[in-house]
Amino acid sequence: MRRDTAVLLLLAVGIAVLPFALPNRYFYDVAILAGINAIVCVGLNLLIGYTGQISLGHAGFFGLGAYASAILTGYGCPAPAAMAAGAVIVGALAALVGRPILRLKGHYLAMATLGMGIIISIVITTEDRVTGGPDGMAVAPFGLLGWSVQGEEAWYWVIGASLVATVALALNLIASPVGRALRAIHGSETAAEVMGVDVARYKRMVFVLSAVLAALAGSLAAHYSGFVSPAKAGFMHSIELVTMVVFGGMASTLGAVVGAVLLTVLPQLLTVLKDYELLMFGALLMGTMILMPRGLLPTLETLWRRARI
Amino acid sequence: MxxxxxxxxxxxxxxxxxxxxxxxxxxxxxxxxxxxxxxxxxxxxxxxxxxxxxxxxxxxxxxxxxxxxxxxxxxxxxxxxxxxxLSRTFQNLQIFFNMTAVENVMVGAHLRSDARLWSAIFRPGARARQEREAIRDARRLMEEVGLGAYLDADAAAMPYGALKRLEIARALASRxxxxxxxxxxxxxxxxxxxxxxxxxxxxxxxxxxxxxxxxxxxxxxxxxxxxxxxxxxxxxxxxxxxxxxxxxxxxxxxxxxxxxxxxxxxxx
Amino acid sequence: MLSQAVQFLFSGLTLGAIYALVALGFTLIFNASHVINFAQGEFVMIGGMTTVFLVGFGLPMPMAIALAVAAATGIGMALEKLAVEPARQASITTLIIITIGASIFLRGLAQLVWDKKLHALPPFTGDAPIGILGATILPQSLWAMGVGVLLLLALRWFFARTLLGQAMLATANNRMAAQLVGINVRRILLLSFALSAALGAAAGILIAPITLTAYDVGTNIGLKGFAAVMLGGLGSSAGAVLGGLLLGIAEAFGAGYVSSAYKDAFAFVIIMLVLLWMPRGLLGGAAAERV
Incomplete structure (x- = not known):
């Protein structure tokens, strides 16, 4: 528990001092995008890293959250209410879909979640009267009663605080009997069930929780950029999210944050390589996973512990 | 009844x-x-x-x-x-290899713990006290089945014979x-x-x-x-x-x- | 009405043949290594793009095709040697991420070596449509279906009649036992990547004259191939072919009768429904976990 407090403190301090190193709006923008991805990844890591259940469709939930905010605020709904509505809709959908598909295992679960995500993104792309179709749609600023979040700096603090809250939530959850039950499901579903863990219920619960976090992050992202497009709900975005989780290190909340930040920043750095960008990104991803198969943070932790002995 | x-x-x-x-x-x-x-x-x-x-x-x-x-x-x-x-052990070990030995036993006590999402997330203080008790119970149980040498071990690092006992301790934890x-x-x-x-x-x-x-x-x-x-x-x-x-x-x-x-x- | 249905069936079978080849590629690698190779679609892209450019340099079509298949095979083997083999101890999830890295890398390579434009490969034997039962079919579609069937038969023969094919089957069934009877499991793994890349490249070359090709066509077709595998049941070759054909036909009929915008959604809805009833696909068999 003391370690969790240290992690949280480290993160909060890091977020608080980072602006001193952010010279202009572009850097703030990258930091905000990294923070939004990190929120999704911390939730997704509860599902993938701790419970051992893959999802290749979480961008669908992210997209639904974003579009719920875009569409509802378009009809004059206050932004926080639209955000809450998006979260409730996505939570209900995840509970509904999760019941049958979480019975599937391994690659079959990957297939079903992938299918679900793709269906969501196709619906968003096709129903253009509501969603603006492939061109996307504009989103009103996030605000209430005449006050609103404007500019990169304000958004930086909103996203930073949201991330700290999400990480606190995840750390608390994992350090509890609920977290232990989730990890037990990862270790052996049979033994967990025999020890009285209602496996189906817990899987559904963590699936819904991670989906709701993705939806909330989607809402924030939509309001921040003032624009949503179907790509945010698409297959490639789902893959990016899973990659961030695995890259940072599965079953490590801080790892999920680190993975999200690095894989958001890296493509920005690689843009100087122009045509070589994709090539380098692919090579770095492969190389890191080959050298550090457990992901960045768990590997570094092991090295650190060995160095101290 | x-x-x-x-x-x-x-x-x-x-x-x-x-x-x-x-x-x-x-x-x-x-x-x-x-x-x-x-x-x-x-x-x-x-x-x-x-x-x-x-x-x-x-x-x-x-x-x-x-x-x-x-x-x-x-x-x-x-x-x-x-x-x-009812509780049981397994012929082909079903250990939670992603956890420590003590945590394995604590899963056995799952039904006696406060495993609600709400308290998990929002009541870390109250939970911490219960957890300390649960850890104490689990360690005592491990000692009772003869696993006193593995109180701080990761399950993945334990020998086969000890894992057999760990399954018994985990099953007993559910009383x-x-x-x-x-x-x-x-x-x-x-x-x-x-x-x-x-x-x-x-x-x-x-x-x-x-x-x-x-x-x-x-x-x-x-x-x-x-x-x-x-x-x-x-x-x-x-x-x-x-x-x-x-x-x-x-x-x-x-x-x-x-x-x-x-x-x-x-x-x- | 009938002619329309026949028309949809033709395009469905053409697509289905391609999906089946890609799905078989997934199956070969999965059976040898339990890895889902997310770079499978890139083999398809490499096959199509290499042929387009070699033909552009003035090479005769058959030679361009042979070189393209050889290039893809080489890249497949390199992928196994340089990326999968060094990470043998890693978890399946990690291996999947490595193949995702490989697919991004190969896309980046393709865009460097070639460009980001769409390219058309000329059809093998002209583009005059042939009329059958009131519907028309492109000669290239016949090529796709015909070569697809030939490749299937060749694979069947390979697995049934050759020692190497039998060794691959044995490794798929029980890796440890195969190793004990002296099968070089690492060579089998390499071979499975080679074969799988060759199949993917063949699919890419067959479809390129119909749907055009570009450095990034691999993602979508790889996705469809994966879907076909899961529909048929992971690990089953017959399942891969069945899944590919069903997916192609479902897509063609869904696009024709329901909505072309929803044609992809249609296919995925079918897969999800099948998985609800048969959680291991159509021909996946039952899981037996021993406790």
């Missing part, structure tokens, strides 16, 4: 289970009185583990009825049976009324097996009913109050250890195979 003295701890009535054309358990019946150590023996493929899986809810019986402390529990999922006081042990001595050295026997008697003395599947005959004969012999899914004999030893059917089916194996070993 409190179990009266006339109540059986476990009652299996005419239970069958088919897998396609194969009848793994065929109309098996068995009554286990509270507080006894009941062994189930039989040659490989006799259906012992299948019967365990039927009792503990991992399989649904094709027909028949399972009663736990008088209540019909046929077809209930394992987690529901755990809530009614079961009925404990199913699937080959607890398999792969253990004779002294280790003997000490598992002592442990079983101690658990039974605390009032826990034990049903045991085991191939180590010395252990079975030494520890069991009653023995059921399965052969090809059917109950062949049911009685006290001395009755089973004297039963000619059992000698033919069970020991006969043993003798052939023994001869094969001699000639090898």
């Amino acid at each position: 409190a179990p009266g003295p006339d109540l059986t701890a476990l009652s299996v009535r005419g239970v069958s289970r088919r897998f396609g054309g194969l009848v793994a358990v065929d109309n098996a019946s068995l009554d286990v009185a509270p507080g006894v150590v009941q062994a189930i023996i039989g040659p490989n493929g006799a259906g012992k583990t299948t019967l365990f899986n039927l009792i503990s809810g991992l399989y649904r019986p094709t027909q028949g009825e399972v009663r736990l402390l008088g209540e019909d529990v046929t077809g209930l999922p394992p987690s529901a049976l755990a809530r009614r006081g 079961p009324k009925l404990l199913l042990l699937d080959e607890p001595a398999a792969g253990l050295t004779p002294p280790e097996a003997r000490s598992i026997g002592t442990l079983m008697r101690r658990i039974a003395a605390d009032g826990v009913t034990i049903v045991l599947v085991e191939h180590n005959m010395r252990l079975v004969m030494g520890v069991s109050d009653r023995i059921v012999v399965l052969d090809r899914g059917r109950v062949l004999a049911d009685g006290r250890a001395d009755e089973i030893r004297a039963n000619s059917d059992v000698a033919r089916v069970y020991l006969g195979k043993r003798m052939r194996t023994a001869r094969a070993v001699v000639h090898a």
